[in-house]
Each structure stands twice: as C-alpha cells, then as structure tokens.
Amino acid sequence: MTRPVSIGLAQLGSPPGDAGVNRGATAEAAKLLFDQGAQLAVLPELAVPWYTVEPDEVARTAEPLWGPTVDAWAAVAADHSGLVVGGFCERDGEAFYNTAVVVDQTGVIGHYRKLHLFAGEKRCFTPGDRGLPVVETPVGRIGLCICYDLRFVEVVRVLALSGAELICVPSAWITGFDAERWDADGFCPQAHGALLQAKLSQVFIACASQVGALSGFEFLGSSLVIDSFGRVAAGPMSGTEDEQQVVTVDLDDVERAEDRGSLIRPQADRRTDVYGLSYDGSVL
Template structure:
C-alpha cells in the first residue's frame, strides 16, 4: 500500500474491500488455489485493503464425505502459507473458505489472514443440507476481532438465515461482517433467474436492523464444475442496508471494489434524536446471550 493510504485501524475510517466471486471446480485444490491467489493479487494491486473470497473457495463446494477428506487440509496447511505470504507482500488481509481437517473432524471453514497469520478462524455453525453428511458443526463460536481494517466478524452462507448471527456479532462491536458463501436454491420457494435472490434480501434487511456493513461473496456456476448450481449474485452493503456493490453476475466469475466508511457504520447506530435502535432494545423483556454474556 502507498504511504498515504492508511487503513481504518491505523487512523483512517475508510477501507477498500474486494469482492472476488470465483467459479471453482469441486476437488481441484491446486487449480482453485491458483485462481484464488491470482485474483487476490490482482485485487491488492488495484488497491484493496481486504479481499473476500467465497465459501470453500479452495476445495470447491465439496459435500461428498470421501472427497472432502481427500481435499481437506489443516488451518496451517499449504493454502494458509500461500495467502499469508501474499497478504504480507501487500500489507493487507484476505478471507478465504476451505475444507479444514482438525484431528479426525472436517469443518467448513473460513479464515482471515494478514501477513503474520490468521486473525480470525471460523467454522460454519449452521450446516446446510448435504453439508451435514461431510462436516462437523462449527465449534469456535462467532468470532469478532479487531484487525488493521477495523472490527470484523465472520459467518458463512446459511448462517445468514439465522437472525441471531448478525445480531450477536453487531452487539459485540463488529463493524463489518464477512460472509463467504456458495448460495444455492432450496431454502426459498423460488429463485429468480436474474438479479437479486432472497439471500440478498436477507442480507440487506439484517444489515440495516443490526447497523453493520456486510460483504457476502458467493461461488458461481458450480454446476458446470462438478458441484451444485451456485447462484453468484454477491453483494456488499452499508449499515443502512444500502448496496455498495452487486448483485454481481449470476452466471460467471465477477468482482467489485468498494469503499466501506467505518465512521458511517458507527454513526448508523443513531438514526435520530429519539431513534437509537441499540438503546431502544427492551432488555428488561428479552435478551440475546452469547458466551455467558447477555445483551
């Protein structure tokens, strides 16, 4: 990064985020990793402080238990080494999804790394459909961490359909939530052929209600690569649920570069002199609990 471009965690309220919606092949780890690294490097060169890749970007959307075990790697495996190196080269961060091997268990995992190593490690809590045959349910909670680009939370795809997820991260101070995905049909009654899907409707509504910016990056066109018909349509929005980018292509690899104003995210928590959604919560009537704490 150039000297004049300091990031949010270093005194600058705005960060540049790259949405890298890629078309990956199921089980083709080396090819997918090369694609993801090339796209990451290009995004950093274009000025990104943070690159977000899809769910299971390295393995492809693997739900066959045998194949998942073949392509799995530990969190400190070869993929991590490659992404940490490129993050170090550009003094930036990258979030990517892969099939994680931990002991005898497999997890649908996303890590966020900088040049020194992982800064967030998340295992998908809510497994969707056939994922339940291949992966163990996540056991690391919903991590939120202060990074060089602000306070970030992570979830994956189906997690977004559970309203407690974004609410729990936002109440714990997340300013930006990253949601790598492999959006498919099956939850909603219908899926539009073009434009926004109901996945996007959910993201925009919850970002507004929880006053948190969201970047949701999906795989695309997986049916042509040995996987399900992933829907693409990746989006980013601000803390009012207003689109910053997308929906990206529904049929092909695509990308976008956006600016996230973290001062505006923080300001969104007050909507008017007497409209303060966090203070207006009736915690005498209800509460959200996480890790023994309640809000």
C-alpha cells in the first residue's frame, strides 16, 4: 500500500515594516508550491507580520484568528484545492499568541498556540493554551508545533501517540541556543534535533524556517522534511537564502516504521506499566 502526499516547504525571510507585503509574499510562495504539485504548503513561524519580540510591534501588528492572513491563505488553498500551514501573530482580546494554523478553502481547520516561548518571546506573547492538536485532513493526520517546541521531546511524542502522521513545524531558527550555526552538510543544530525526533517517534516532520539577517536576528534556514525512519526526504535548504522545495512522501511509511519485525515494535514496546506520558487527562 502507498499513500503519497506532496509537501511543499517555503523557506523565506519576512522583513520588518509591512505586514501586508509579507502576507502577500507568503500567499505567493504557497501558490508557487501548489503550482509545482504540492498538496500542502508549509510556511515559517511568524511569517506575518514578521518575527519580532518587541511588545509594541506585536500589539500593533497582531490580528484575530479569522483575519486577513487566514483569508489570504484560504483563498490560495481554495484556488488549488490544497492546505496551507503557517505562523502569524494572533490577537485574542488583550492576549497575543505565536500561532500556527492549518488552513483549507473554508479557513482554519487546525489551530495551535506555541507552548514553549523562546527568550524574548516571553515578554510579549502568552503561552499557548490549546494543547497539541492533531487534525484529520484529506492528506493525512497533521500535528502542529512551532520552532522551540521541538526542544521538548514530549511534544513530538505526544503528537505521534495521538495519531499524527506528519508534524508541521513553522519555525524561525535563530542563533543563540547553540554555538554552531551549520555543520558541513548544511544542517543547523535545530535540524539535527528534528531528525532524531522523527526517528524516535516514527513520524514525518516538515520544518519551514525563516532565513536571513532580519530584525536584528540571524535566521538559520536549513528547512527540511524528514521521514518516519529519521531520513532526510528534502533539504536541508540554504542557510542564507529564500528557497522552495516540493517532495512526495508515502505516509504509509509511518506504519512500516512502527513495525521493524515480529519482535521489534517501538511504540508497542513502551513500558506504560512503568511510565506513562500524561496528556489531556489521559496517560498515553
């Protein structure tokens, strides 16, 4: 059995100053990926308005969930019968969230707010309150998280145990956590972490990062798609330039990765009688 899905990654930097221009750039990037055959287009973290941790900028540029960014992405999704995953700055009352959404032609079908705020994000964003959603879509079961969330191994494991086949990770990978930027093969440290997580939890992971020197940050790029065996399916992309790539994967590999032989089944071999992972009132 095969279940092919074409995933498009849009690695791009969102320059500060004009949210409308960046919104248009993300919509155009998604359109180009769909034109290349993608069924799902993944955009970076805070692609709209741009990556910022300045409280005044966040307050000025934040938008409601059902606002102009979702409208723009839904229009592109409708034109191409596809899905868009991307990150933007969300306002909900007096709170601001670093948000990722799954959007189809009707609008938002998956909604996530970043659980683990990184560094200066803690000064302007509210920690996420929507848990770790898994969304049933025409291309498969999609889980969501954002950037720094990948540093917490429980995130990918909860999503995988909750049925996610593909985890989409809008990112803005920056310097500061690790001294190294890229290794000889073009992987930034965050990309290496995603490789390991995919292998350990037998799940596909698609990371689309911002790139370039913008807003006082150096974004590392290195966007990539990893299969459920922990192998690179696409990328890593450039560490310094905007780039796009489409790759077709077989989501049935998730089931194959969970069965390495009659006596080797990584998920079934977990000792839940000794330990458990508590999530949403249940032990996984």
